[in-house]
Amino acid sequence: MYPIQPVQKRYAWGSYSRLQSMFALPQGLAQDGDGVVSKTLAEMWFSGHTQSPSLLTLEDGQQLALTQAIRQDPFGMVGSEDSQTFGPVLPYLFKIISARIPLSLQVHPLDFEARAGFNRENAAGLPLHAPERSFKDTLAKNEMVVALEPFTAAVGFAPIATQLNILRVVDHPVAQRMVDALLTRTFRPGVPPQEFAPADQMMPVSSLAWPDSRRRVFRAFHTAITADNTDPNTLTPALLDADRRLNSRKAHAAMANALQAAQAFPGDPSVLCLLMMNAVCLEEGESVYIPAGTPHAYVHGTAAEIMTNSDNVLRAGMTPKHKDIPNLLHSLNCQPASPIDPSSSMIATLAMQDMVTYRPHISEYMLVYGHVDAGSVAWPLMGKIARRYGDLVQRLGPRRLLMPQAGPRILVCTEGSVEVSTLQEHRVLSQGQALFIRSDDGTVDVTRVRSAASDDQPAADHGSFLLASTPR
Known part of the structure; x- marks a missing residue:
């Protein structure tokens, strides 16, 4: 096991205090690894991405980039199975994020679009860190979010x-x-309504097989993201007036997202796209999975985020950053659908350890959110989970849930203290500290801290943690 240092990302939408407090960092102006100076802290990357790798602290005290450590010993670090499947890399990118204001309206590219876009921008000589670059790597980004506190999104x-x-x-x-x-409606195939012909010209080739309903969603979305900026003194009042006339809880939630976005980005008509989208309101422990191509915007809150090892983002609005509307529209999934909840059916309580697993149907990652306690008091989160999945929990009954015993794992203490043990060693983590657990470390156990308090490690009778891993 190696201590791992997260890479700080200081984007404008980040928190002034939430992540700073969780990771015991000073508040105020600071500089991240990319040289960005800001008061806000948006993301903490536990990363094997080539452009922003985390640092490991080795046994001799030396620091080494995670990417280099994996290249030097791929079988020991990530295991033979993952090395053969994904190569000598960490297959996932794990983050803790905190949004004070809404993020950009965005889509992650599909796999073939990511490969084509990356090669196209390379051929054009566009530097990887250029602000106008859209494709940072060749991978599709499928991501999952688990709320650590109330978290809203579209x-x-x-x-x-x-x-x-x-x-x-x-x-x-x-x-x-x-x-x-x-x-x-389109009454003649291949002949769009004249007033929306510019939108149809930007549809991907696959749209030839779309039903007309998807074409209409595409045109409405295109209308908002390509409209000129409007007078904020007309847009925000129109949203407020509409909110007063709506009588559905879901409609009010969607309008609340749009109003927050309109406040953060005055006059940006793309905020109207949030009224086309599912409003997602997560409580702690609830989750949502976002496949590549799905439009989304995070609005407010703090969460764990895990994704395929990609930093590709295509933005359509609600941002001062580079927008890439043509490429975004080529990856856009226009099929209306409910948000995907990846919570596993394996919901169980262990001795002094409560855990919930989140495992979407992909091979790159899964996530465990767990809690340890010195007493017999139940973790409040489990009560919420039981209420949400009550029939399922009663049907399954108590079930021993084992954490992954191999593969590359990253464990972060999010509250209190936890003790992390393998057959070879054990370490105590306090809030904000993290470990990279090698594949050849084998079985890992997380318990309450049994040792006495010291100046370096204060005693705590409980702790919470997140464990990112490949599925096992």
């Missing part, structure tokens, strides 16, 4: 009827044109 498209019910009450010309786009 994810994927809601049913068209829901979109229309909300947009119809927004007295704004862009919103009304979006309504027209959702209602205007």
Whole structure:
């Protein structure tokens, strides 16, 4: 096991205090690894990404980039199975994020679009760190979020009827044109309605097989993200007036997302896209999985985020950063669908250790959120999980849930203290500290701290942790 240092990312949307407090960092102006100076701290990367690798502290006290350590000993660090499947790399990128204001409206590219875009930008001589670069690597990014506190987002498209019910009450010309786009059908294949021909020209080749409903969603989304900036003195009042006239909880949640975005990005018409999308309101321990191609925007809160080892982001609006609307539209999934909850059916309580697993149907990663306690008091999160999955928990009953016993693992203490043990060694982690656990370390156990308090490690009767790994 090696202590691992997260890479700080200081984006404008980040928190002034949340991550600073969790990781015992000073508040105020600071500089991240990319030279960005800011008061905000947005993301902490536990990373094997080539452009922002985390540092490991070795037995002799020397520091080594995680990427280099894996290249030097791939079988010991990530295991033979993952080395043969993914190569000598960490297959996932693990982050703790905190959003004070909404992030950009974005899509992650599909795998073939990522490969083509990366090679195209390389051929054009665009540096990897250039602000106008969209493709940082060749991988699709499928990501999952687990809330560490109340967390709000917009994810994927809601049913068209829901979109229309909300947009119809927004007295704004862009919103009304979006309504027209959702209602205007294509009666002759290959011949789009003339007023939306520019949108159809930006559809991917695969759209030839789309049903007309997807084409209408595409046109409405295109309408908002390509509209000129509008007067904030008309857009925000129109949203507020519409909110007063809505009577659905889901509609109010979608409007709340749009209002927060309009406050952060005055006059940006792309905030209206949030009224087309599913409003996601997660409590601690709840999760959502976001496949490549799914439009989304994180709005507010702190969460764990894990994804395939990619930093590809295509932005459409709500950002001062580079927008790449053509490439975003080529990866956009226009199929209305409910958000995906990847919580495992294996929900169980261990002796002095409660854990919830999150495992989407991909081979790169899974996540465990766990808690240890010196007493017999149940972790409050498990009560919430039991209420949400009550029938499932009763049907399965108590079940011993083992953490992954091999593969590359990253464990972060998020609260209190925990003791992490393998057959070879044990370490005590306090809040904000983290370990990279080698594949050849074998079985790992996380318990409450049994040793007495010291100046370096204060005693704690409980602790919470996150464990990222490849599925086992």
